[in-house]
Amino acid sequence: MGRQPCCDKLGVKRGPWTTEEDKKLINFILTNGHYCWRALPNLAGLRRCGKSCRLRWTNYLRPDLKRGLLSHDEEQLVIDLHAHMGNKWSKIASRLPGRTDNEIKNHWNTHIKKKLVKMGIDPVTHQALNQEPNNTDDNSMEPKSSSTKNVETNGITKENESSSTVTGQNSSMDSESHLLSNIYNDEQLFSYLWSDETTKAEETAWSDGNYDIGGTLYPDSNISGGGADFPIWPPQINKGKNWTFQDSCQDFGVHDFGF
DNA sequence: AACACTGTCAACCGCCCGCGC
DNA sequence: TGCGCGGGCGGTTGACAGTGT
Numbered sequence: 178m179g180r181q182p183c184c185d186k187l188g189v190k191r192g193p194w195t196t197e198e199d200k201k202l203i204n205f206i207l208t209n210g211h212y213c214w215r216a217l218p219n220l221a222g223l224r225r226c227g228k229s230c231r232l233r234w235t236n237y238l239r240p241d242l243k244r245g246l247l248s249h250d251e252e253q254l255v256i257d258l259h260a261h262m263g264n265k266w267s268k269i270a271s272r273l274p275g276r277t278d279n280e281i282k283n284h285w286n287t288h289i290k291k292k293l294v295k296m297g298i299d300p301v302t303h304q305a306l307n308q309e310p311n312n313t314d315d316n317s318m319e320p321k322s323s324s325t326k327n328v329e330t331n332g333i334t335k336e337n338e339s340s341s342t343v344t345g346q347n348s349s350m351d352s353e354s355h356l357l358s359n360i361y362n363d364e365q366l367f368s369y370l371w372s373d374e375t376t377k378a379e380e381t382a383w384s385d386g387n388y389d390i391g392g393t394l395y396p397d398s399n400i401s402g403g404g405a406d407f408p409i410w411p412p413q414i415n416k417g418k419n420w421t422f423q424d425s426c427q428d429f430g431v432h433d434f435g436f
Numbered sequence: 437a438a439c440a441c442t443g444t445c446a447a448c449c450g451c452c453c454g455c456g457c
Numbered sequence: 458t459g460c461g462c463g464g465g466c467g468g469t470t471g472a473c474a475g476t477g478t
Contacts, residue, residue, distance in 0.1 A: 193446070193472085215463065231464075232447065267466060278466070283445050 190224040194233055196221055202230055203238055238277045243275035247284050255281055256289060260303040 183298035185230035190198075211234065214227035223230060234244075247255065251273055258269040266285075273281065293300040358387075 191448075226448095228449090228464085229447075235465095264467065278444075282467075284455075287444055328459080 188224060189226050189229075191229070194225075194237075198225065199233070199238060202233060206234060206238075232279075236277045239277075241275055242277065245275065247273075247281070251276065252284070252289060255285065256293070256303075259285065259289075309341075 194202075201221050203225055205217065209220070211217055211231070214231045217223075217227055217230050218225045221230070225233075252275060255269055258272055262268050264282075266282045268280040270276050270281050290300045293303075299305070358408055
C-alpha cells in the first residue's frame with residue numbers, strides 16, 4: 178500500500194552531502210541544467226535520488242541564495258506573510274528573494290515561533306493568547322497601537338534608522354515590540370504583497386532581463402522565488418547576459434568546490 | 437573535563453498537485 | 458475522463474554544535 182518510493186532506495190546514498198557530490202551536482206547543472214531531476218543522479222554520476230539532488234540544489238547550492246540569518250526586515254515579512262498565508266512556506270519564500278522555504282520554515286520554528294509566544298501571540302492564529310501574561314518582566318509586550326515609527330519603502334514596512342544598528346538575533350524588547358506592531362499594522366504591506374501588478378521595486382530588480390540579488394545580477398529565466406528553478410535550460414540561454422554561474426558562486430562560496 | 441541538555445538546520449519522508457498521455 | 462509520473466510542498470527527524478552544570 179502507499180505510494181512507490183521516489184527512487185529505488187537500494188544503492189541510493191543518503192545523509193549529508195560530501196563536497197565531491199556537491200561538485201558533481203553543481204558541475205552537472207552548470208553544464209546541463211536540471212530538466213529532469215529523476216534522471217539527473219544517473220547522468221551526473223551521483224548515487225542519490227533525484228529528490229535529494231533537487232533539495233540539495235534548491236536549499237543549499239543555488240547561487241542566488243542568501244546565506245546567514247534572516248534580517249530584521251525579512252523576519253517581519255515572514256511574520257506578516259505567515260499571518261495571512263499560514264504554513265505556506267514556499268509562497269512565503271517566494272516573497273523573499275534568496276531565501277528557501279526550508280530556511281524560512283526552520284527559522285520560523287526555531288526563532289520566530291518562540292518570539293511570538295514570548296510576546297503573548299499565538300504563532301498559529303497570530304492573535305493574542307488568551308492566557309494571562311505570565312511573564313512579569315515583559316508585560317509591556319501587549320500589542321501596541323501604530324505608535325511605532327515605521328518607514329514604508331516600496332510598500333514594505335521598514336524600521337526607522339534608529340534601529341538599523343540592531344545586530345544578530347535581536348532579542349531586545351524594542352525589536353519584539355517592533356515586530357508586534359507590524360503584525361497589527363500591515364495593511365499597506367499586504368496591499369503591496371497581494372498586488373498582481375509588478376511593483377516598482379520588482380520592475381527595477383528585473384529590468385534588463387536580469388534579477389538583482391544583493392548586487393549580483395542573475396538572468397530572469399526561471400527564477401521564481403524560494404522554490405526557484407534557477408538553472409537555465411538550455412544553458413545557452415545565458416548568452417549575452419552579464420551573468421555566469423561562476424560569478425554567482427563566488428558570492429556564496431561555491432568557489433570552495435573549485436569553480 | 438565530562439556529561440547533560442538545548443538549539444539549529446540539513447536532509448528525509450510521504451502526500452498532494454499538475455501535467456501529459 | 459482517468460491514470461501515472463514527476464516535481465513540489467510541508468512536516469518531521471536526527472546529527473551536530475553550543476551552552477550549562
